[in-house]
Amino acid sequence: MLDVAPFTDAPPVPHPPERPPEWRRRWTHWRNRVLGSPVFQDWASRLPIFASVSRRRAASAFDLVAGFTYSQILLAAVQTGLLDLLDAGPCNADDIARSTALSHAAATRLLRAAAALDLAEEVAPGCWMLGQQGAALRSNPGALAMVAHHPLLYADLSDPLALLRQDRQEPTALSRFWHYHSETDGEIAGRYSSLMAASQQMVAQQAMGAYAFDRHCRLLDIGGGHGAFVNALAPACPSLELGIFDLPPVLSGATNLPSRVSLHPGDFFADALPTGYDCITLSRILHDHDDDRCLRILRGIRAALPENGRLVIAEPMAGARGAKAMGDAYFGLYLWAMNSGRPRTPTEYGEMLHKAGFRHWQQKRTATPVIASVIVSSY
Numbered sequence: 001m002l003d004v005a006p007f008t009d010a011p012p013v014p015h016p017p018e019r020p021p022e023w024r025r026r027w028t029h030w031r032n033r034v035l036g037s038p039v040f041q042d043w044a045s046r047l048p049i050f051a052s053v054s055r056r057r058a059a060s061a062f063d064l065v066a067g068f069t070y071s072q073i074l075l076a077a078v079q080t081g082l083l084d085l086l087d088a089g090p091c092n093a094d095d096i097a098r099s100t101a102l103s104h105a106a107a108t109r110l111l112r113a114a115a116a117l118d119l120a121e122e123v124a125p126g127c128w129m130l131g132q133q134g135a136a137l138r139s140n141p142g143a144l145a146m147v148a149h150h151p152l153l154y155a156d157l158s159d160p161l162a163l164l165r166q167d168r169q170e171p172t173a174l175s176r177f178w179h180y181h182s183e184t185d186g187e188i189a190g191r192y193s194s195l196m197a198a199s200q201q202m203v204a205q206q207a208m209g210a211y212a213f214d215r216h217c218r219l220l221d222i223g224g225g226h227g228a229f230v231n232a233l234a235p236a237c238p239s240l241e242l243g244i245f246d247l248p249p250v251l252s253g254a255t256n257l258p259s260r261v262s263l264h265p266g267d268f269f270a271d272a273l274p275t276g277y278d279c280i281t282l283s284r285i286l287h288d289h290d291d292d293r294c295l296r297i298l299r300g301i302r303a304a305l306p307e308n309g310r311l312v313i314a315e316p317m318a319g320a321r322g323a324k325a326m327g328d329a330y331f332g333l334y335l336w337a338m339n340s341g342r343p344r345t346p347t348e349y350g351e352m353l354h355k356a357g358f359r360h361w362q363q364k365r366t367a368t369p370v371i372a373s374v375i376v377s378s379y
């Protein structure tokens, strides 16, 4: 067992806020006044050089207002199996109504809404097929599993102000779903592990594109669930010995793995991590935990890694280029509703790694940062 002090769970002492330079304050006030002025908006929308910018801004403002409704249309499409029906199409509203147990009017309303979001496409009057966005989502089981899981998040977000005011002190739908505990029953652990496994292939692809794992001899995936990450890695790295460390009720569901995968049941807050692995991976682990707990995990890894070892962190991170809303908006609120963790920038992880005793860290470029950013760290 590691010699662990009790968690403080105290929020980090906030730095006193810095004040912006005077010019920045004045300029931001002036700009916001101008952009918020109906007279300016009307003028800009009629001026040819501003018209397209102005239309884009108006559309994106409306997306912010209506985003929840769009997500619920997607949820209805997933729940009714609409994307599969359209893929097998063409079909008309009566076909859809029959297959989804909706009235003709409701099926027509759903089809039109789905078409407006590019999930469906009206290929001839009254005749529907899958749209481009629908085709991309239908081929992505991880994204569809997240959509199907969203009613829990939306239940917690139905009163966002109440959720923020609870200050993560009350149980939520998401905190009950993500029940990380050695005594969690196998069914609950199996449910969350399957959800994660559905999207793991995408994360593994990002990690493998960013880092050559085959330079190592033995790799341990901490919090590796049912083994989706090591399974994705195995064909690309045929000589790599693999291991998974996770809670006992999770590992009892990890079946059908190659014989070169060793299972290490344990709790990374209470047990020492297995040694003898020259690469340790953390895929979508750290953002689930508050800072003091993350530091505890990182110190445990530092103690288990040999001197030539590498730690690879892969998860969606805050401030990612072209994917900022995913970090602090989506995961910021998701993890708040989970009552644990927060999205962090690579620099914040760098500081944490230094505190945990790692001297070097480097962010590796990934093809799709909205899915994962990657950090590699060493002694």
Ligand SMILES: C[S@@+](CC[C@H](N)C(=O)[O-])C[C@H]1O[C@@H](n2cnc3c(N)ncnc32)[C@H](O)[C@@H]1O
Pocket (backbone or CB within 6 Å): 180, 181, 193, 196, 197, 199, 200, 203, 222, 223, 224, 225, 226, 228, 229, 245, 246, 247, 250, 266, 267, 268, 269, 282, 283, 284, 285, 288
């Ligand atoms: C969000 S899931 C990530 C699963 C997988 N790495 C992935 O990316 O799909 C977090 C994983 O960490 C495991 N975990 C949580 N707390 C743990 C603990 N104290 N000790 C060991 N594993 C833990 C969970 O059981 C779960 O498998």
